Amino acid sequence: MRALARSAHVLTEHIDANSNETFLATATEWENLRKLVALLNYRPAPQSSASTTLALLAAEGISGTFDKGFGVKSKPDDGSAPVIFETLEAIDLDADLNALRAADWNRSTATLAQSGDIVTFPLAAALEGSSVGDVGVLACMNTFVAVSLAGLAPDALQLKLHNPAPGWPAQPSLADTTLWLTARSRRAPKVSGQNVVSLPPGGIPVADGSVLMWYQGGNWQAARVEASEGSRIVLDRNGPSAGTEVFLALEAHRQRYTIDDDGHEENRIVLPLEADRQSGALFTPGLVRVGEASVQTVSDAHDYLASPGYYWLYYTTGDQLLDSVSYASQLSVELSGKAESLSTGDLLVVEDQDGEYSAAHLESLDAGADSVQLELTPSPVNAALLQGNFRHRLRPAGFDRNTASIMDGDYNIRLQSLPASLKPGRRVIVSDGARARQALVTQVDRAANRIRLQPPAEGFAAWNTLIYGNAVAAGHGETAREKVLGSGDATLGNQTFELKADDLSHIADPAFAQGVRADIEVRVDDRQWLQVYSLGDSGPEDHHYAVALLENGNASLSFGDGTHGRRLPTGNNNVRVRYRRGAGLVGNLSPAGWSRRSAATPGSMLSCSRCPPAAAMTGKIPPPCGTMPRPRP
Template sequence: MNGLPDKKDLTRWNRSGLRRFRYVDGNAIIFLETLRQAQRDSFTESGKLQWQSLETAIAQPSNETAEQRQARWLQQYHAERRDYAWEILRSYARAVHILGEYLDAYANETFIRTATQWRHVRRLVNMLDYHPAPPASAQTPIVIMAKDGKSGTLTAGFTFKNAPEDGSKPSVFETLNDLDVDSRMNEIRVLDWNKSQIDFVYNDSTRSAVFPLSAPVEDISVGTPGMLLVDVGTQTKGLAVKVTGVSNQQVILQGENRPAGFPQVSKRHQVRLLLKPDFKQSPRISGDNVVILKSDHGLSENAVIAWKSGSTWIAAIVKEIQNDRVRLSRTAPVPGTALYLTAFSDARDMNVGGSSVRRVILPLVDHREQWGLFDENLQKINSYATYNQDGQPVYTYKNGDYYDRVYFIPKDSASVTAEAVATVLESKPQYMSFDGDPGMLSTGDWLIVQTGTGGRAAVVTALVENEHDYQLEFSGAFSADGIMLFAQFEVELRPSNYDVNETPVFLIEPQHRSDNHSFLPLALIQFPELLSIGRKLIVEGKSSAMAVMVKDIDLLNKRVKIEPAIPGSELTGSGVTNDYTRYYTKIYGNVVQSGHGETRKEKILGSGDATRLNQQFDFDVEQISFVADPKFPNGVRSAITIQIENRTWQQVATLNDSGPEDPHYAVRMKEDGTLQIEFGDGVHGRRLPTGSNNVRIIHRVGGGLSGNLAANSLRKAVKPDPLVEAIYQPIPSSGGNDMEAVESMRDNAPGSILALDRAVSLADFSHLAARYSGVWQARAYQKSSVRKKHIEVAIVPAGGGKPGGLADAVSAYLRNHALPGVAIQVEPFEPVILDVRVVIRVKADEFDPDLVKEEVLQTLAAAFSLKNSRLGQPFYLSAVFKVVEGVTGVANSQCEINPDGFFDTDGNPVTTRLITRGIDGAIKRVSVFDYQAVYIDRALSVIDITAQAFDL
């Protein structure tokens, strides 16, 4: 038979590794040779061939190889022969080929692992009581910002949408529940959120401090006076300083010894620095030696005045004059005292009785006040008189050997009293008075009192404004002599990040930490009524946000208990966080769940017929929304409501468990994405009552991967509402997925038979989580726990990205199918971004290198996309070679993966289970943990492809 086996059928067993069975072993060429040999035997009589055309027209070597035989058969098939019977034979071989291919295709469609057509796979999995997962609608909690001062109930169905930058159709979302809103719940902050806890230190030994700046300050130079203020409890303490150094990052301050109560170490939020005083003024003189006179007193500085205290004369020098204020060289007299201007006489040599003597000649007593005589030191003295022959006084004098000058109070005659030059209006003023008006200066302002020994801080305690002047009182005891006041500072600085509290938002004491909950201290004086147990909140940190629920409220200590726990606050956590710090964390109280889709008007589904069993209706509306429901096999149910004779019927996953009177219905997906709705047969589920157009339906439209939006995508309300000012979406929408594809059904259907809708083994959890409509793939693994079984499930959300609220939905779905006491934690998978460096060699005379290069890029991105990756699956360098060299035009290649290491989507290094390298140091294999997936991200992966000419 020339090497062709003698067989009665054309089927064969398949070798391992094939994705499809090959039921037909042959093609038209082989079939023609088989027919030729069979006919040759039939047309041979007595050893002689009767049909000569059956002889091969091609010489057959005696030692023919398999390759030569295939070439001969191929030439035989295509050769032209002028023989009608041969042409009939060849046509028959071609017909058998076509029929065989059809049989092969249909045979493959009868087996779940090889079927490719959706309807065939659906029929196969239906035999396992498995139904294709419907498309899921994305969901996300949405923040409602109520108008200021508004409160009330926002009914379900409030719609909003995104604004795609590419101009595509926006995705419409709507709220799924009623929500009681209150503007006081718009944004809640935690206690001390804007109070930095970083230490600010005043160095006692050097009397200096470093004041950090958040930005450079202009017009500040060395020597600028300032005031350093620190809030201590309900009081503020001040310290006078001056600038000794300035840079863009800091100001160096030099000050005085710390006054009482001024802390050496404080917190940045307590500190302020006042610089560049605009007010600079010296006060008018005051004190025990100052008198206030009428402004026309006529006195001048250094004049000697005298006054009478009782029966005693006292003299003083005028030391300083400021308008109506006069400072004396001694304690001032009481108000009402008359002041007299003195004259003086100096000592001189004179001849008395033929002798030269030195005397201070004074007026006679009648021309001066008798007892108002003073020496140079203004000490009171008595005079001596010189008389003539008649005993009359000639003059009075003082001995010039003892006195160089004598002061006296002159008058015109003995009968005339000396004339006062002024009368004391006010004596010893202790307050500080200033000329003009105080401008913007007011009580409570800080000022620097600059004296000869340095500056001191004070605060204005009283201010009285008069017509032409004003008076100040301030803390501390100061003499007005020689002082200068600085106030009304133009520049007020706060230390850099003074309002940034980087401490954790949660309480870190051991008694407040748990793996299940966290305690948050709130900056609320009075808690709104709506902030109650069971209230849903969103806690937003620096770079992420999470939905939580209020579990308890401590009004006395003004804090709330929330679940789940904020990362880092768990007993097993670090107790620190870089994300959920007090400054960056915001708590939103008006939170409601929203879903992709928009509710449409009621439609008539059809008419009921009580005589029919399992009556079915096709609802030919595409993109029906599906909402999360853990009781359903795929974790979602269709967002439809069916009413029959004003009664709302209940949607169930299957009618198998429904009773005869249960008003239930089941929903199945059709291949075109529309719905088929089935009612009961009177045994499993109630039959429909007979009626005309009595089956009515309300539905929502919107679903699929397009609803998986990044955070802050949903911004615009479709229609305004009197309660709503704005909306905010801090958490990405997730859970949206298209209808289950054939590949997914192939994997999930067999697993569902093993799981039987309950989760016991890790494989059960993996299969059930992967079956959830919003999940591309899942993998369960177990963590050891002393008290109970703890299951971790890593999921890849449909469309990739962050899981958002999908993790909670999948967790609830798994708990609904798990045994009691099993702790389930659904976590996002950890990305391991694949970088590829490839050198391809292309036959440039046959292929365009640029086109081949682009094809390699597209093929790599598709082959190793996230959807095609597998959690926990090791990655081999050989897989890259297989894909690259499978592209038409690539003769051979050199490939390398992740030469710079492995990173996640945020650029952080990733630790994998094991990396295997070749002798050249290149990575040959990377083994990952169960929660990791290696894949190419078109936006993040570095794909370096170099094309070279191929030379033999």
């Protein structure tokens, strides 16, 4: 009875176990489960292999076809094993497509904030070596204006505009604005202006307040000297033209004379005879000309004016000739000494006699032995001080950042340059450094240098976005050396071989129900056979094989039976296989893990998967190593 009970128990347990293995919901054995789902034309999904798109950077001048199979690997800082990816397709490589930029990517569309005569100038970094009151020049395109520093903060300057020209823009563009600030050179020029004349150097010194006379336009004229600096003389009115002879005036004072024997007295101004002085060159203290008709001859030695209403008058003689005028209306600026830090093209701040500032451009300079002549635009009037050789040359913060969208309203991108090799259908990577997106070039307008991408590059700004045109699909895994899978036997149907690779790489393929297929290449007698999802749809002459995963993680390769798929031909070790290994979560790297040099992972870099670290990519294609694909010209 005891033996019967035991036998019944074992038998019922065995029957129950077998029964469980025939139902999908209760099966526990891998092989039974695989056979059950195969009845539904389904196979267990393989473990995924990570995939990505890589941007290749070709050396300058390089172009040609780059075969698939180029391997790159990460170099983790934590010492873990590198992860290897290989390119999955050939690519037409062109150095001109390395990194494309949008047109005007480095030109800001913003303007300087301005309120009245105060402009806010944003700073990229705190400014040192300047203080409130410093002067400078603010330039925008072809216009410029003198400014003084009205306020200083770590992130911005407050600049006061001085005498802006009519062409100064109401909203200066950040992209076109430059500031020169804090002059290191301060030099007082010689006097200049409409009333300034120059006499040849080395002549008779002319004192301030003296009177000069010259004959021009049929009359004698006179002007008082307001200031004299060497050969330059400032007059109180418009002076003589260049080439005119200039005389220094003499003074004749009124005296009291007894004019007859009766003792009558009279005020007289005694003058040299007309033959001894310049006839008609007589002027009152107010420089009003006196006619010669008023002059009388008193003796053979002197002439006189009787009872004049003033105490003296001015006259001149031939002996008082100073020289001929070298320059009239002397508007050019002249400095004593050497040019020092000045050079053509400089911008200067000009301070006039009234303390007003203006800006000028140094067009040219002519250096002499002891002075230098400057040609300024605009030509200053009454310049008292020139300031230049500025300590700082500043661009406003963000001047080179076009923060506008990389796309226009029609989803087009206008490029800085459009290489001839960029054509519709090209895969690209759009990246701003923080994120990246794969896209496809759908339209190319060469006349306007514009392209259109799908999907559109929404959310990307022009200033920091690069479009990598040498983009190629890559997948996790490393190609193993070709190996013999086995020998074919035409007398057998459905020959099956086990490929011992528990981390077989898979790549995307929409023709397979699971969306991926094993990255395997099978050659029989040097002919490549085609991998299919199932041999059920294969014809008797189709060179097809199917791949199924086994419980131990290896793969089973099945061939046809002559009805569904062709049988293998008979041969000795004539079935050979090449495959890639690499799968699982280890391939899920962060984007920084694949950068050539990343701030997030400073040690990470790309390198050939079969080369030593010295072959790491540094912006150029590494030298071919025998196992890497070579670019074909």
